[in-house]
Amino acid sequence: MIKMLYKPVGMLVSLVAAAINVLRTDPGTDTVHALGNLAHLEASAGSPDADRLSAEALIFGQALGAGDAELSRLLAARGTYLAGADRHTEAAAYFRESARLASQAGDSMPLGNALSGLADILAGTDPGAAAETARTAAGHLRRVGDRDGLPYATTNLAQALLMLGDWDDAEAELTRSADSNGLADREYLACYGAGWRRCAVMPPPPKPCWRASRSCVPAKTPRKSR
Amino acid sequence: MLAGLEELRASEDPQEKSLISLVEGFSAAARRQPQTALGHARAILAYGDTLGIGHEYMRWAWPLAARAARDLLDTATAGELLTLLNSYQPGYLPPMLRAERDLARARLAADDGDPAAGTAFAAAVSSLSELSTRYHLGHGLLDYAQYLMHTGDAEGGTAAVREARDTAGRLRCQPLLDRAADLTRAAPPLRTQRA
Numbered sequence: 001m002i003k004m005l006y007k008p009v010g011m012l013v014s015l016v017a018a019a020i021n022v023l024r025t026d027p028g029t030d031t032v033h034a035l036g037n038l039a040h041l042e043a044s045a046g047s048p049d050a051d052r053l054s055a056e057a058l059i060f061g062q063a064l065g066a067g068d069a070e071l072s073r074l075l076a077a078r079g080t081y082l083a084g085a086d087r088h089t090e091a092a093a094y095f096r097e098s099a100r101l102a103s104q105a106g107d108s109m110p111l112g113n114a115l116s117g118l119a120d121i122l123a124g125t126d127p128g129a130a131a132e133t134a135r136t137a138a139g140h141l142r143r144v145g146d147r148d149g150l151p152y153a154t155t156n157l158a159q160a161l162l163m164l165g166d167w168d169d170a171e172a173e174l175t176r177s178a179d180s181n182g183l184a185d186r187e188y189l190a191c192y193g194a195g196w197r198r199c200a201v202m203p204p205p206p207k208p209c210w211r212a213s214r215s216c217v218p219a220k221t222p223r224k225s226r
Numbered sequence: 227m228l229a230g231l232e233e234l235r236a237s238e239d240p241q242e243k244s245l246i247s248l249v250e251g252f253s254a255a256a257r258r259q260p261q262t263a264l265g266h267a268r269a270i271l272a273y274g275d276t277l278g279i280g281h282e283y284m285r286w287a288w289p290l291a292a293r294a295a296r297d298l299l300d301t302a303t304a305g306e307l308l309t310l311l312n313s314y315q316p317g318y319l320p321p322m323l324r325a326e327r328d329l330a331r332a333r334l335a336a337d338d339g340d341p342a343a344g345t346a347f348a349a350a351v352s353s354l355s356e357l358s359t360r361y362h363l364g365h366g367l368l369d370y371a372q373y374l375m376h377t378g379d380a381e382g383g384t385a386a387v388r389e390a391r392d393t394a395g396r397l398r399c400q401p402l403l404d405r406a407a408d409l410t411r412a413a414p415p416l417r418t419q420r421a
Contacts, residue, residue, distance in 0.1 A: 046277070084281075124321070167397045195248060
C-alpha cells in the first residue's frame with residue numbers, strides 16, 4: 001500500500017485547494033508544497049484531476065527550484081497517481097528517483113515513504129525485491145519515528161512475504177512492528193494482522209528443543225536478525 | 227476480531243475500506259459463506275479505477291470473488307469477473323491475476339464438459355506455480371484434483387490433493403487444509419496396484 005495523506009479526503013482537498021488559490025497569486029515554495037499535497041490527495045482518491053495536478057506540481061517545483069526533499073515528495077505524488085493508473089513501470093521510476101533525491105537530501109522520511117511506495121509496486125512482480133525494499137523503507141521510517149508511514153512499510157513487507165509464501169515471517173513482522181514500534185494502536189496495522197490470521201489460523205508448531213535430539217546442538221552464532 | 231476499529235471503518239480511504247472488506251471477505255470464506263465473501267470481494271473490485279487492478283487488494287479480491295462465485299455455482303458472475311479482467315490491457319494485469327484467469331477459465335471449461343479442460347487445468351496450475359502465491363496454488367491444485375476425481379482419475383486427484391495439503395501445511399493455512407480434507411473424504415478409494 002502507498003501511504004496516503006487524507007482523512008477525510010473531501011474536506012482536506014477543499015482546504016488545500018482554497019490555499020492554493022491564494023498562493024497562486026505569488027507562487028513560491030509554499031505553492032509548490034501545497035500543490036504537492038493536493039496532488040497526493042487527489043491521486044490517493046483516484047480523482048480525475050490527479051494526473052494534471054501531479055504533473056503540474058512537478059513542473060512548478062522544477063521551475064521554482066524546489067530542493068531535493070521537496071522534489072522527492074512531488075515525484076512520490078506523481079508515482080502514487082501512476083500506480084493507481086496501473087502504469088507500474090513509470091510509477092516505479094518516479095519512486096526510485098524520489099528515493100534518490102530524498103537520500104541526497106539526507107531526509108529519511110520521504111526516503112522511507114518513496115521506498116515503501118516502490119515496494120508496493122514491486123510486490124506484484126518481484127516480491128523478493130519488494131521485501132528487501134520494504135524492509136529498508138521500514139528502517140528509515142523507524143529511525144525518524146514516522147508513525148504514519150511505518151505501518152504502510154510494514155504491511156508492504158508483509159505483503160511481499162505473503163507473495164513469497166513466507167507466511168510465518170509476515171505475521172512475525174506485523175507483530176514485531178505493532179509491539180516494538182509502539183504501533184499497536186494503529187487500526188490499519190491491527191486489521192491487516194487480524195485479516196492475516198483469518199487465513200492462517202493454525203497455531204505455530206512448538207519449537208523443538210535441541211536437547212531432545214542428539215543430532216542437534218545449539219547454534220554457535222545467532223541467527224541474522226530480520 | 228474486527229471490533230474496535232471505528233476509525234478505520236469511518237475512513238474514506240479506498241485502501242482502508244478495501245482492507246476491511248478483504249478481511250471480512252476472507253473471514254466469510256473461512257466460515258463457508260460464499261455469498262458474503264463475494265459481496266465483500268466485489269466491493270473491493272469496485273475500487274479498480276481508483277486503486278488500479280495491480281493493487282495488492284485487487285490481487286487478492288479477484289481470486290476470492292471468482293472462488294466464491296464458483297462455490298455458488300454462479301456462472302454469470304464468474305463470466306462477469308472474467309470480463310472485468312479482459313477489459314484491462316494485458317500489460318496492466320498483474321501476473322498473479324493472469325494465472326487466476328487461466329484457472330477460472332479452466333473451471334468454466336470443466337463445467338461445460340469441454341474435453342480440453344484437463345489441459346487447461348494443468349496449464350493453469352503451472353501458471354499459478356510460476357506467477358502466483360503458494361496459497362492460490364494450493365486452491366488451484368484442489369480445483370484440479372476435484373476435476374481429476376470427477377473424471378475418474380482418482381490417483382491423479384489424490385496426488386494433487388497431497389501436494390495442496392503439503393503447501394497448506396507449510397503455510398499453516400487451516401481453510402486450505404479443511405478444503406483438502408473435504409476432498410480426501412469425498413475421493414473414491416484408490417485400487418491397490420498389483421505387481
